[in-house]
Amino acid sequence: HRGVDPTGETVYKKTTSSTLKAAIQLGITHTVGSLNQKPERDVLLQDFEVVESIFFPCEGSNLTPGHHYGDFRFKTYAPIAFRYFREMFGIRPDDYMYSLCNEPLIELSSSGASGSLFYLSSDDEFIVKTVQHKEAEFLQKLLPGYFMNLNQNKRTLLPKFYGLYCVQAAGKNIRIVVMNNLLPSSVRMHVKFDLKGSTHKRRANPKEREKAVPTFKDLDFMQDMSDGLFLEADTHNAVCKTIQRDCLLLQSFKIMDYSLLVGIHNLDQACREQNTEAAAEGAMRPQVQKSLYSTAIEAIQTETGGVEPVDQTGGIPARNSKGERLLVYIGIIDILQSYRFEHKPFLPTQDTVSVHRPSFYAERFQKFMSNVVFKKVPGKVYFILFSHPGIQSGRPDLLLQSLPHSGSAVNTPTTPTFLSLTPTIHTLSHSQDTSMSEGEGGSETPSRHHDSSTPQRLDGAFHLGLIIKSK
Amino acid sequence: HRGVDPTGETVYKKTTSSTLKAAIQLGITHTVGSLNQKPERDVLLQDFEVVESIFFPCEGSNLTPGHHYGDFRFKTYAPIAFRYFREMFGIRPDDYMYSLCNEPLIELSSSGASGSLFYLSSDDEFIVKTVQHKEAEFLQKLLPGYFMNLNQNKRTLLPKFYGLYCVQAAGKNIRIVVMNNLLPSSVRMHVKFDLKGSTHKRRANPKEREKAVPTFKDLDFMQDMSDGLFLEADTHNAVCKTIQRDCLLLQSFKIMDYSLLVGIHNLDQACREQNTEAAAEGAMRPQVQKSLYSTAIEAIQTETGGVEPVDQTGGIPARNSKGERLLVYIGIIDILQSYRFEHKPFLPTQDTVSVHRPSFYAERFQKFMSNVVFKKVPGKVYFILFSHPGIQSGRPDLLLQSLPHSGSAVNTPTTPTFLSLTPTIHTLSHSQDTSMSEGEGGSETPSRHHDSSTPQRLDGAFHLGLIIKSK
Known part of the structure; x- marks a missing residue:
């Protein structure tokens, strides 16, 4: 379904990528917003089969804003069930909406052989992927089992499905799924x-x-x-x-x-x-x-x-x-x-x-x-966590501690030492392990990550500090 | 379906109560035992539809012991799903089997207008109730929704369904459900x-x-x-x-x-x-x-x-x-x-x-x-917990503390005072509330509870001690 139009823009089922992105953002903004107004309630078995639909005429309506693209219809599959899944995954509605809708969606070129279109949210958290009719239909059927898995197997490695939607434009249905981004582009994959x-x-x-x-x-x-x-x-x-x-x-x-x-x-x-x-x-x-x-x-x-x-x-x-x-x-x-x-x-x-x-x-x-x-x-592969002064909680930097090779591990603590959330790097001096490098101050310098294959992340607030001392 | 035979014994669908009880006990012993041998695994959507069946000839078989009743078949509905439910309700397999199968089931006379037969386990924890074909069928259909409710609404007041079975005897199907006993017969209901x-x-x-x-x-x-x-x-x-x-x-x-x-x-x-x-x-x-x-x-x-x-x-x-x-x-x-x-x-x-x-x-x-x-x-309705010396943990006795009437509550602590699991009754002297009776020693005397409508409980180890001092 994917092609390129004369201007060089990607086209999917006759819809340009920019139109699709706009429809996704308008649609998700609306559906998450209207869901926010409904009271919290438990997910019922029937909720897996619900499809909500709203029309977005370009001139706007009582419920929808005007826009510069063709009329389209936006469908949300199982809204209550996916709200529950997002909650289970720790995604707040505001964060979800903001990440996907208030910043540009970045089109990924490397979509593989599937012919699917991939977008990445600007904050690197969400992947939006077009799926075929059969795939969307199957995901709907999978939802009760997915619910059960999530409740029993908390550590599941399955994709995190955050939403399933359909954009109806130019007489075509474009179904999309929102998922987690497995490989953070902020970490260079070797x-x-x-x-x-x-x-x-x-x-x-x-x-x-x-x-x-x-x-x-x-x-x-x-x-x-x-x-x-x-x-x-x-x-x-x-x-x-x-x-x-x-x-x-x-x-x-x-x-x-x-x-x-x-x-x-x-x-x-x-x-x-x-x-x-x-x-x-x-x-x-x-x-x-x-x-x-x-x-x-x-x-x-x-x-x-x-x-x-x-x-x-x-x-x-x-x-x-x-x-x-x-x-x-x-x-x-x-x-x-x-x-x-x-x-x-x-x-x-x-x-x-x-x-x-x-x-x-x-x-x-x-x-x-x-x-x-x-x-x-055998043995442990361990790290020490510490935080910079003034760092936000929940995002401690990572400091790698030099590990003795197996055999010389006699004086190594048997469990990892965590100095989590303590405010300064100097906390490290409390560590029993004296093999810590003294040069870790360098990790406080803001740094950037360049990787040609992924969008560049410029947030700049938090870094993976690597301090390694060879034996 | 319920009647009484010439000897005065209850008969349900041509099967005497004693035969039914024996079949239930043999069947549950077998099904819980064989489930114990299977490895733990997650419940799948298909598990709600499974029915396991085993034949109990009176002469015994490779899998089943001999018995003194007619041949019967025992069916277990959704064994994996109910194992999960029992686990969610904190019922260990051994306890379940022991309570239901190693002690007599007590037939309850007050079965209401439903025509159902009710049994109570000797330890007062489980109710076994006959249900009609339609009811059993409906419970099976309810299971996915029941699973979802249990995972979302942990405080649910719905019946706790521990098992659904069917005894096939004398050409008839007798379906039974095992549930929690809501009203402990050890506590007199006024x-x-x-x-x-x-x-x-x-x-x-x-x-x-x-x-x-x-x-x-x-x-x-x-x-x-x-x-x-x-x-x-x-x-x-x-x-x-x-x-x-x-x-x-x-x-x-x-x-x-x-x-x-x-x-x-x-x-x-x-x-x-x-x-x-x-x-x-x-x-x-x-x-x-x-x-x-x-x-x-x-x-x-x-x-x-x-x-x-x-x-x-x-x-x-x-x-x-x-x-x-x-x-x-x-x-x-x-x-x-x-x-x-x-x-x-x-x-x-x-x-x-x-x-x-x-x-x-x-x-x-x-x-x-x-x-x-x-x-x-407005205000608090509160109690003090304490334990007798040598009491098992998890079953502290209950001691009621005299409450000032509203209006005189100035010196009352705003939250309940818990003296949980402290070993002796004398702990009560640490209470700020000086209105405690001195007569609480009496609650250490073993006591019995008589209630003509329910089987008498003679365990005798733990008591509800009531010490009330009027203002």
Whole structure:
């Protein structure tokens, strides 16, 4: 459905990208606003099937403002249910509306083979994606199961669906879904993978490899990271358990062809880059994304309390086989698109073949992630949190503490030391660990993050400070 | 379906009560046991529709023990879903099985007009009730909505459904539901009401009035308790909000004709009775039910933290118009039986009449409870908790503290004073309130509770101690 018009603007189903963005912003502003006026109430089973519709004539109406685009109609699917989901995900209505509607939506060029159009909210929190009729229909059917999963499996790695809408313009229906942004563009991903647990044609093609940060696939992973990603035992267990629970849900809805998106930020490499680039254009440190919207780290905070939140950007602390420190960002993606062509909509009774294929897919997926991608490592991968003076609470900066290599870990505290929310960097002197660098003051210098593949983040208030001292 | 055989034993659908009890106990033992062997996993949408079936030949089988009754088949509806519900309600599998299957089930005579057979577990926690085909079918349809309500409305006053089963014997299906026991038989109810918010024929009939503790109805309430039951403002708000949320769910499933069961234990009256009866046959104090299974008090513990748990038996502290102290036990009952005859099973689209009738019913019900039955009273209705030496934690005894009447409340602490879990009665001397009676030692004497309408509880370990000093 996607094309480019003579002026070079993207066109989707005859609607220009600028018109679509405007319709989305007008529509979401209206629907969130009108929902705000309704009293809070519990979600009922029927709410999953509700569709609200409002007409936006360009001249305006009693309910809608005038605008400079063609008339359109905006539909909101299951408004009460998605309000509940947003609340479960900690998204306040005002923040949702502001992020999506009061700042420009940024069109992403790298939309993959799906033909979907992707937008990113200016604050990096939300992804807006066009979906096909079948996908939207399937998401509606999925909602009761999604509700149940959210209430039972709090650490789920499934996409966070914040809203499902439809813009009717120029006689066409453009359905969009609003989701979380898994890979904060403020954190440089040194390598990315889209993993399915399959080896058939699972290698990034030459065109993908030309990109600044290509998304590699299963065969690339097995070749380039054959030792896998090392996680602490507790973290490994939690990640694998979460994937298992998510796969059970996906399997129960006969979903296949989903992937685990893995973004890896290499802290040691970032530090080397920083040293190199600092001379040229100042310190390079990724900013910290709002913890509110992050995914991966929540997934590893087990109910049993084994693992503490460490990284506020949502990254999971890990190591590669060289012992380099990593932050790994993961999430299960593309759970709707297998319903585009080959599947019938979910029905309680289907033939045995279509029951067995999803279970085969889920099992292979789980095994690959638990055995090949993620490996258990003994010991701890830990960090110290601290805050700058005057910093807003909830966004403490991240300071990496030098870790003794395994074997020399005799005097290392067995649990991470958290100095969370204490007001100054000097709090670090209370740390038992004397291996802290004295040079951390440098992290107070405002810095910028440049990454050609993603929009540049200029908020400038919060930084990921990396202080590493080699043994 | 209920009758009596020549020996005087109750017969239900050609099956004697003793056979039915045995089948229930064998069946539940088996189903809970086999569920225990399966790994924990999340409930899926499909789980609500599962029915497991096992045959119990009297000679026994590989899977089932032999027994002295006729062959029967035992069906368990939605086993995984009900396991989840029991867990949500804090019922451990072992406790569930033990309470229902390792001690006799007590047949209750007062089954009302429904023709249902009622059993009470020996430990007073569970009610087993026969339900009709339509009711069982409707409960199955209700389960997804029930799941959603439980996850959103933690204080719900709806029945706690712990299990739905079917005994197939003598060519008949006997469906049973296991629920919570709302009115602990260990606490003497001085008066009981079944309230709907309707006045049409809502007066207890002469036969009911002959009972030791009749269940009165709306017109009786309006006549005998015309001033209503006085609750603290926070409690009142919480109770009304909970009823409102429950009614929304009931309305969404087009349920009508449900009642609020209200059991009232009058503490002042109990104290007078105690003084009178103590001379004749020793102290009379109701025992305390396990807090785990109680309902009403949970419902008034708002998320906002306004109200603290006070009474471990599940009673809500209240007053009548004479200023007497009450414990009020409430719950919404009979939510399945409106589906017996007049309704079609729940369907998303029905005619407007049947949509409006449930909403009318719900609104009238709420208004009656919020305005007529429960009234707001300024100030606090409070209690002091203390424990006997050697008492098990979780079951502190209840000691009523004398309350100054409103107007003389200047020196009264504004919040309840809790001396929870402190080991001896002497802790009470730390209380600021000097109006405490010195006679509280008497509450350490083991006591029994006699109530002809309910089975006698002889556990004897825990007592409700009442120490009241008039001003």
